[in-house]
Amino acid sequence: MKKIFKVGILSLLVILLLPVNQGIDKNDEFAKNTEDILVVAGIPFAEREDLGIPKPSWKEIEQILPTLKEVGVNAIFIWAPYEHRVTKPGETITAYTENGEVELELSPCVHIKDYLKPDPDRGSEEDFLHMIETAHSLGIKVIPQLQITVAISGDFVYDKHFDWILKSIYDKPAVNWPWLPFSHGYTVNKAHPDLINYVTNVVVPHWIKNWSIDGIYLDSPGMAYCDLYIKELCENVGCAPGYECLTPVDGYYSPEPLVEAMRNKIEQLEKEVGKDLIFPAEACVKTWRDMPDDVIIKACKGEPYAYQIDPRVDRSLGGYFDWTLSYNFRALLKNIYEKGEASYSKNYVDFLRMIENELEGKYTETAKFVNMWNYFHKYTYLLDQEIADCFITLQATAPGKIVWIGVYQLPPQDDIVGEYFGYNSSFLKQWYTKLVEIKRKYHALQGSNIEDDLISPKIKGIIAYNRWDEKEGVTVVVNVNDEPVSCRLKTRFKGERIEVYDVLSGEKFEGDPENLEVEVPAYTPRILVEERSVEVEIRKPKEKHLYIFDTEVMPFFDTVIIGKITVEVDAGDGIERVEFYIDDVLKFTDYDEPYLWLWNEFAIGRYEIKVVACDIEGNLAQDKMNVIIFNLVGK
Structure with a gap:
């Protein structure tokens, strides 16, 4: 009977493993990353000879990855990962207009030479791939930028696929409109079937399979x-x-066919490579024709960004993306700094809801940031030491699970640029580390619930709101004024x-929860939570899920x-310590966060996992879970 039992178990193992083990490396630390939030650090790519800043090499980027990991970063964003050139000062292109040829001066912009070749100015392809491998070993995803929006002489589209450029009524290449704010080149036709085929069947598979990246950020998708x-x-x-x-x-030419094809291809490749892939974008607006006439008229009259705060604009393209950037959030912080109308607590919360429900967050999630490259x-x-902690707190406690940390706020090159602009990058690193940890710990900060909770004083510069879910509540209050x-x-x-x-400070407050008095010093944020008895919860494994070699695969019957x-x-x-038990046998004690233990013993059958947390006063709390495990190769 025992022999039959063992054969049955081995047969079950074979059946379970065969369909899902393809593409999963059981030794790949990255495959274990099951973070609830995504913390993205932007990696700089530009050269500034006047500041003594070269492009950070692939090796230099690899060297700073452990530092980013300490902050809580679990994804890096690579600007312009491919071979490219940047427009030179004074460089022009010819626009063919009804009044003849006109020379237009270009603004600085990256123009791609080869989408399949990592930027050689930053090192070899081997260096590039090794950097990605190191990132994965630290549980850090790598998300490169894909830009195929504009073209000029010397880049891939112009030189090799001129027919991919949108044609004007004069049968010549069309330039961006309006030119003054978007003077980057000729407009690429993202509806061209050959372009769509090249991106989806050449670029995307090459990046994901050959480079082993973890998603693709579509720059300027409109x-x-x-x-x-x-x-x-x-x-x-x-x-x-x-x-x-x-x-x-x-x-009418829309980028939607390209975006839809990319979404479908990425979902197909997810199955082939055996891991989740991310498809974010810079924005979710298609074309100017997808806007009301009065918004277009504002653009004609010199207000090209009025559309950003107009909920009537068609943003349905966002439905294809996992998330998009929220430039509106940075603008909101700017208004608070300037003591504008958004610095009233109710107005701030109302506009934040508008971002989430009517603007860029209507069809997808938003990645909020204090500052970034553009x-x-x-x-x-906004990064000044006197007030940066307030803005980072507003960022980290805003709705959503995406935290975007722009270039020059964390290594590399943060110290040089910080000194030039007069901000303290070490101070930023300290506060990002603290707030990312808080965002991860309090799940109420990851959801969408938010409401203004300020009773008084209703003055500019005081922002206060509640965040909550079914298990906990958090209250945030920020004072950006120069007086308590x-x-x-x-x-x-x-x-x-x-x-x-x-x-943030450890200070305690007592009182009526519906009329709680809290003293807030000048330029200070507070994040208030309830004093709680000892609590502990098993976060992994999740109940009724299947795990193979430490990787969550899918929901399951048990x-x-x-x-x-x-x-x-x-x-x-x-918490002083957390103890890990299997069937009431103590296996491991962890004294430091994050609390975890690798269970890698020979085990077959049903077992009980139990964890016991003990605080510094000796109070205990426990959580239990019954699991079925098949580990024939454990130590």
């Missing part, structure tokens, strides 16, 4: 051109200089009288584990 309707509209109302329709296009120099004051303020807050904490503490498993635990504050 198409900025002027058609005959817009030309007539602008001529009727008059155009600001630089906003004329120079090269009108006949017809227009970085215009927002560096005594605030009264209507929290969601339960009871006639409560005691809460600020996880909690089934094939091979080894890392037991991960979420414990409350003030």
Whole structure:
């Protein structure tokens, strides 16, 4: 009977392993990454000879990965990973207009020479691939940027696929519209079937299979051109200089076919390589024709970014992406800094909801940031040491699970650029580390629930709101004024009288949860949570999921584990240790966060995993889980 039992188990193992083990490396540490939030660090790519900043090499990027891991980063974003060139000062292109040829000066922009060759200025392809391998060993995803939006002489599209450039009514290449703010080159036709075929069947598979990257960020996914309707509209109302329709296009051309094809290809490749892939984008607007006439008219008159805060704009392209950047969030922080209308607490929360429900977050999730590469120099004051902790707190406690940390705020080159612009990059690193940890720990900060909770004083510069889920509540209050303020807050904490503490400072506050008085010093954020008894929860494995070689595969009829498993635990504050038991036998004690233990013993059958947390006062809490495990190769 025992022999039959063992044969049955081995047969089950074979059946379970065969369909899912392809493409999964059981020794790949990256495959174990099951973080609830995505913390993305942007890697700089530009050269500034005046600042003594070269391009960071692939080896230099590899060297700073452990530092990023310490901050809590679990993804890096690679700007311009391919061989490329940058437009030179004074470089021009020819626009073919109704008044003849016009020379237009180009703004700085990356133009791709070879989409399949890693940037040689940063090192060899071997260096590039080794950097990716090291990132994976640390549990860090690698997401490169794909830009196929504009073309000029000397780049891949212009030189090899000129027919991919959008044609004007003059049968010549069309330039971006409006030119003054978007003076980057000729407009690429993302609806061209050959372009779609090249991107989806050449570039995407090469990057994912040959480079082993973990997703593709689509830069500037829209198409900025002027058609005959817009030309007539602008001529009727008059155009600001630089906003004329120079090269009108006949017809409607949308980037949606390309985006849809990329989404489908990425989902197909997920199955082939055996891991989740990420498909984010910079924005989710298709074309100018997908906007109301009055928004187009504003662009004609010199307001090209008015569309960003108009909920009537068609943003359905976002439905194809896992997330998009939220430039509106940075603009919101700017308004708070300037003590604009958004610096009233209710207005801030209302606009944040608008971002999530009506603007860029309507169809997908948003990645919020304090500052990033585009227009970085215009927002560096948000990083000033006096106030940066307030803005990083607003970023980390905003709805959503994506935290974007732009270039020059973490290594590499953060110290040089920080010194140039007058901010303290070590201070930023400290606060990002602290806030990322808090974002991970309190799941209420990862959801979508948010409400204004400020009773008084309703003045500019005081932002206060509640975040909550079915298990916990968090109250955030930020004072960006230069004087301390005594605030009264209507929290969601339960009871006639409560005691809460600020996880940033450790200070405690007592009172009525519906009229809680909290003193907030000048330029100070607070994150308030309830004092709780000892709490502990098994986060991995999840109940009723299948795990193979420490990797979550899919929901299942029971909690089934094939091979080894890392037991991960979420414990409350003030924990001295966490003990790990199998069938009431103590296996391991962990004294430091994150609390985890690798169970890699010979084991077949049903077992009970139990974890016990003990705080510094000796109070205990435990969590249990029954699992079925088949580990024939354990130690």
